[in-house]
Amino acid sequence: MMKIGTFQELFDTAQSENKKIYEIAQQNESENTEISVESIREKVKQNLNAMKAAIKLGLESKEKSISGLCGDDCAKLLERYKSGNSLFSKPYQKVLTYAFATIEQNLRMGKIVACPTAGSCGIVPAVIIAVAESIGACEETEINALITAGVIGQIVSNKLALAGAVAGCQSECGVASAMAAAALVEMYNGSNEQILSAAALTLKNIMGLVCDPVAGLVEVPCVKRNGFLAIYAVTGAELAMAGIKSVIPIDEIVDAMKQVGEMMSPQLKESSEGGLATTKTGLKISAELAEKWKQIN
Amino acid sequence: MEKVKTLFDVIGPVIIGPSSSHTAGAVRIGYIAGKIFGEIPKKVKFTLYNSFAKTGKGHGTDKGLLGGVLGMDVDNESIKNAYEYAKKMNVSYEFEYAQDYGKHPNSVDITLEGSNKMEISGVSVGAGEVCINKINGYKFNINGDYNTLILIYRDKPGMVYRVTALLQSYNLNIATMHCDRNAKGEEASMGICLDAMLPDTAIHELEKIEEVYLIRNIEVLKK
Numbered sequence: 118m119m120k121i122g123t124f125q126e127l128f129d130t131a132q133s134e135n136k137k138i139y140e141i142a143q144q145n146e147s148e149n150t151e152i153s154v155e156s157i158r159e160k161v162k163q164n165l166n167a168m169k170a171a172i173k174l175g176l177e178s179k180e181k182s183i184s185g186l187c188g189d190d191c192a193k194l195l196e197r198y199k200s201g202n203s204l205f206s207k208p209y210q211k212v213l214t215y216a217f218a219t220i221e222q223n224l225r226m227g228k229i230v231a232c233p234t235a236g237s238c239g240i241v242p243a244v245i246i247a248v249a250e251s252i253g254a255c256e257e258t259e260i261n262a263l264i265t266a267g268v269i270g271q272i273v274s275n276k277l278a279l280a281g282a283v284a285g286c287q288s289e290c291g292v293a294s295a296m297a298a299a300a301l302v303e304m305y306n307g308s309n310e311q312i313l314s315a316a317a318l319t320l321k322n323i324m325g326l327v328c329d330p331v332a333g334l335v336e337v338p339c340v341k342r343n344g345f346l347a348i349y350a351v352t353g354a355e356l357a358m359a360g361i362k363s364v365i366p367i368d369e370i371v372d373a374m375k376q377v378g379e380m381m382s383p384q385l386k387e388s389s390e391g392g393l394a395t396t397k398t399g400l401k402i403s404a405e406l407a408e409k410w411k412q413i414n
Numbered sequence: 415m416e417k418v419k420t421l422f423d424v425i426g427p428v429i430i431g432p433s434s435s436h437t438a439g440a441v442r443i444g445y446i447a448g449k450i451f452g453e454i455p456k457k458v459k460f461t462l463y464n465s466f467a468k469t470g471k472g473h474g475t476d477k478g479l480l481g482g483v484l485g486m487d488v489d490n491e492s493i494k495n496a497y498e499y500a501k502k503m504n505v506s507y508e509f510e511y512a513q514d515y516g517k518h519p520n521s522v523d524i525t526l527e528g529s530n531k532m533e534i535s536g537v538s539v540g541a542g543e544v545c546i547n548k549i550n551g552y553k554f555n556i557n558g559d560y561n562t563l564i565l566i567y568r569d570k571p572g573m574v575y576r577v578t579a580l581l582q583s584y585n586l587n588i589a590t591m592h593c594d595r596n597a598k599g600e601e602a603s604m605g606i607c608l609d610a611m612l613p614d615t616a617i618h619e620l621e622k623i624e625e626v627y628l629i630r631n632i633e634v635l636k637k
Contacts, residue, residue: 146421160422167428182432184472223431226474226494231542233424235434241425263425270424279424280540296424333469335432410471 121145122275124313124367127268131309138299138309139261142268161260161267164230168219168242171229175218182224184406187336190344191217209348211247216240216347220340233270233279236335237286237293239343241266244297244350248304258304265303266296269316277375281328281387284378286342291323291374294346298353307358317363319353320370325377327385329392332403338393427542429488435520436466436473439538441493442635444482446546446558447524447534449632451483455526458483459508463521466538467511476509479522487636488542550628552603553594558635560589560607565620566628569595569602576623577604584616601627 121127121141131141147154176195181188191214197203198210205213220239223229229238245262248254270279270292279288298315307315323346331337363370384391393399429438448454460479462470470476474494481496484503492499500507514521520538525531535548546556549564556562563581567573574593581588587609595602612631620629 142421150420157421161425164422164426164428182472183474226430226432226437226477228428228489228491229431230426230428231434231438232426234541235429235431235438238431264421267421267425271419271421274419274424278540282540332472333465334472336472406472407468413471 139264175222208251216243220343237289240293243347262300266300286328287326295319297350301354315357317367434542438542440475440478441482443536444479448483457527461510461523465519554605563606564630568625
């Protein structure tokens with residue numbers, strides 16, 4: 118059985134077999150799960166379709182979450198882009214709106230693909246699907262990109278639990294952004310080295326991101342963070358495709374993230390006991406919602 | 415047993431949001447509890463603890479648990495309307511919210527009533543993974559990752575042998591096995607995770623063992 122535990126092993130295997138990273142990833146998955154590569158790609162396609170469905174519904178809705186805190190920001194962005202007066206080109210606008218569309222579907226109890234988690238579900242689909250539409254990429258290219266994203270998250274998760282409660286948001290939205298950056302390079306047919314550079318550069322710059330959700334809900338700051346980190350992934354991919362490399366190798370970056378996660382106070386790891394959650398406004402919202410929850414049901 | 419992460423743990427699963435632990439995990443606990451109960455209950459009561467109690471309504475934990483008990487899986491878009499479905503199905507439901515720091519942050523006790531009554535407890539351990547840790551007071555460790563045989567029976571020597579010999583006769587491999595018994599030592603339980611589903615003929619043979627009160631054969635959950 119093939120053993121791929123680190124990015125170095127992934128890279129070395131791909132180079133020695135003269136294959137792309139997604140090819141090694143699907144081959145590895147097939148050997149570990151005893152499911153054919155064809156079936157794996159079919160399942161990836163199903164998840165890709167679920168992502169597309171969430172974006173479609175999200176773009177059409179203004180429905181707020183149960184708390185009423187979020188849910189209509191995607192509509193605001195779409196309204197702005199109607200005017201044609203934006204700094205962002207069309208592909209960037211799509212990346213941003215698709216991220217909001219997906220994460221807002223999540224908070225209104227819609228169907229989404231946890232990627233890697235529910236709270237970071239907007240980032241990878243936004244980048245892959247918006248870019249595919251913009252460059253006219255075919256479905257096979259999208260599937261290759263999603264598998265590339267997946268193996269990035271999979272290898273990070275060998276060392277670091279992808280959970281805000283364990284390592285903060287760097288391990289949720291941060292990892293999602295690195296996955297998306299790598300996927301984007303794959304869509305532009307970048308080299309294996311560029312794919313890993315995109316992930317490395319992205320991860321390095323979200324290190325230490327805390328998880329401090331107001332009132333314990335996947336809403337503030339999660340919704341906007343999905344939008345920001347989707348755009349951020351594009352930057353990571355741009356740098357990598359320009360040939361810019363991370364000075365620190367990606368495996369060492371993941372080690373550092375793990376260390377930072379361990380050093381991070383539990384108050385900043387999804388417990389809503391610090392950061393934005395305990396600002397004056399954060400606490401006020403939390404108290405108001407506690408009252409609201411008593412009244413419903 | 416550390417589970418190997420697959421690609422689909424990272425680019426999946428497909429779930430109803432907003433939270434894998436507080437929504438999808440809740441659905442999964444409800445779903446397994448419903449299967450263990452073995453029928454749609456007439457009445458169900460949920461007691462949510464700690465983080466489940468504090469943030470559950472905002473995450474739809476209540477709807478997830480209820481929807482799960484009604485047979486909805488983690489990607490069922492009707493979960494959002496679980497209350498309406500329960501009413502349509504004539505299932506009365508009740509929620510209580512409590513604090514107990516001796517328990518896991520995301521814990522729930524479920525009391526189900528129908529042709530019989532059962533008490534089932536579960537925890538959502540993160541990333542949508544769950545554990546049913548108590549059934550009618552007996553400790554269990556059921557997470558839906560395996561086909562699981564659940565037995566509650568009058569304790570007497572040789573019971574484990576009789577059950578495992580039967581499994582062996584069907585050439586079924588045991589992945590894990592968990593036994594417990596009540597304080598008096600009169601009744602005991604077995605939770606056996608199997609690599610394949612137990613056929614109905616084996617269940618009929620188990621039913622013939624007069625010491626056995628309760629048998630449940632829970633199929634592995636789809637991912």
